[in-house]
Amino acid sequence: MKTAIVTGATGFIGSRLALKLLKQGWIVHVLGRSKNSTSFETRIFHAIDDITGVPENRALFKNLFCHDVDICNPRLEMQNLIHSHHFDSETLLFHVAGDTRFNPPSPEMQHNINVSGPLNIIKAFHNHLSKVVHVSTAYVAGKRKGKILEGELDEGQEHRNNYEKSKLSAEVEVTKLCEQLQLPLCITRPSIIINDSVTGRSPTLTHFNALVYVVTRIQKHFKNDKNVNPSKEFRMPIDPTARPNLAPVNPIVDALIKVGTESTAPCKTYHLCHPHPQSNYEIVKLMAQAFGIQDFINLSFVYKFPEKFSYTEEMMLRSLKQYLPYLNEYCEFDVTNTRSIIPDYDSTFPVITPDYLDKVIYYQRHRQLRESHH
Numbered sequence: 001m002k003t004a005i006v007t008g009a010t011g012f013i014g015s016r017l018a019l020k021l022l023k024q025g026w027i028v029h030v031l032g033r034s035k036n037s038t039s040f041e042t043r044i045f046h047a048i049d050d051i052t053g054v055p056e057n058r059a060l061f062k063n064l065f066c067h068d069v070d071i072c073n074p075r076l077e078m079q080n081l082i083h084s085h086h087f088d089s090e091t092l093l094f095h096v097a098g099d100t101r102f103n104p105p106s107p108e109m110q111h112n113i114n115v116s117g118p119l120n121i122i123k124a125f126h127n128h129l130s131k132v133v134h135v136s137t138a139y140v141a142g143k144r145k146g147k148i149l150e151g152e153l154d155e156g157q158e159h160r161n162n163y164e165k166s167k168l169s170a171e172v173e174v175t176k177l178c179e180q181l182q183l184p185l186c187i188t189r190p191s192i193i194i195n196d197s198v199t200g201r202s203p204t205l206t207h208f209n210a211l212v213y214v215v216t217r218i219q220k221h222f223k224n225d226k227n228v229n230p231s232k233e234f235r236m237p238i239d240p241t242a243r244p245n246l247a248p249v250n251p252i253v254d255a256l257i258k259v260g261t262e263s264t265a266p267c268k269t270y271h272l273c274h275p276h277p278q279s280n281y282e283i284v285k286l287m288a289q290a291f292g293i294q295d296f297i298n299l300s301f302v303y304k305f306p307e308k309f310s311y312t313e314e315m316m317l318r319s320l321k322q323y324l325p326y327l328n329e330y331c332e333f334d335v336t337n338t339r340s341i342i343p344d345y346d347s348t349f350p351v352i353t354p355d356y357l358d359k360v361i362y363y364q365r366h367r368q369l370r371e372s373h374h
């Protein structure tokens with residue numbers, strides 16, 4: 001049986017990757033941590049069950065091995081782990097874990113997780129690994145414009161935040177270490193991951209979940225709240241022609257597995273990005289249509305807000321704050337390497353439709369309701 005180690009399996013991408021590998025018959029070792037007195041194993045089960053909202057068949061978990069390991073502080077724990085389990089020399093490492101906050105309270109801690117974390121894991125396990133699949137981000141490209149090639153990394157670009165910088169350093173350091181250890185390495189660079197294209201689900205605040213949150217609040221205020229005065233004029237500080245690269249999580253997870261398992265996949269970098277992203281204009285119109293608010297508000301696009309903005313706009317700005325810098329996207333991520341090992345890559349990405357957005361809205365609203373009851 002094929003064996004994989006997956007880090008970050010309590011997270012958005014890692015949980016789906018671990019489940020998919022288990023369903024394909026892999027032995028999966030997941031490394032992560034207990035939190036707030038909930039064991040790591042319980043956290044993994046919750047994360048996996050949340051993927052569809054229905055508990056997975058527990059028989060599937062017979063090949064899942066959970067190891068309580070903080071990737072920043074691993075030395076002793078990992079030594080014990082390696083001695084207590086049989087890892088053959090053909091184990092595939094998917095390093096997915098990361099601190100994804102754009103501006104974390106402690107950049108040093110983020111550096112420790114994003115850069116030292118993968119180095120710790122690779123150093124501890126290298127004798128057992130046949131290959132490393134390192135999950136980076138397409139935004140190591142920072143604020144570059146135009147076509148970004150997969151082979152490019154440090155082109156002297158400016159970055160938007162610490163997250164991007166730490167992911168670039170991680171690519172550099174992981175590459176150096178794997179070269180030193182003569183360990184095959186594939187670097188994967190997803191763009192902005194959004195809700196599953198089949199179910200509309202996602203456990204984290206994606207760009208779309210944030211939009212649903214904003215519009216739901218706007219609708220609520222229009223209908224119920226007498227104390228606020230929302231405006232019917234609704235300006236979005238984005239360029240309607242820009243094309244943010246939003247990629248549903250499911251084709252990304254499939255592509256990650258392909259990069260890991262395809263014997264012909266050379267040790268290169270793979271952009272896991274939407275090959276034909278839709279424009280802001282299309283996305284916002286579809287969103288307005290899905291919400292039935294097209295005639296409800298006057299939607300317009302502005303380059304930048306003037307000093308004064310309405311209550312509605314202020315609310316929108318606050319909710320979308322973390323994604324706004326990524327919505328005016330003037331670059332195109334080349335996917336030549338990815339297409340070379342996944343010939344049908346482009347067809348795995350559906351276009352965004354009102355039907356998909358309906359599912360996102362349904363899921364996000366129920367999540368908000370659940371959270372407000374807790």
Ligand SMILES: NC(=O)c1ccc[n+]([C@@H]2O[C@H](COP(=O)([O-])OP(=O)(O)OC[C@H]3O[C@@H](n4cnc5c(N)ncnc54)[C@H](OP(=O)(O)O)[C@@H]3O)[C@@H](O)[C@H]2O)c1
Nearest residue numbers: 008009010011012013070071096097098137190191192193
């Ligand atoms: N989501 C995106 O839009 C996107 C786009 C491009 C690239 N990526 C990359 O994809 C990877 C996964 O992203 P995601 O969206 O799935 O993130 P996520 O949902 O925030 O999950 C992050 C995972 O990393 C784990 N982790 C963080 N610090 C750790 C530590 N010290 N020890 C052990 N585990 C630790 C977390 O564990 P806990 O649950 O214990 O915190 C969690 O399982 C990241 O490397 C990110 O840079 C994500």
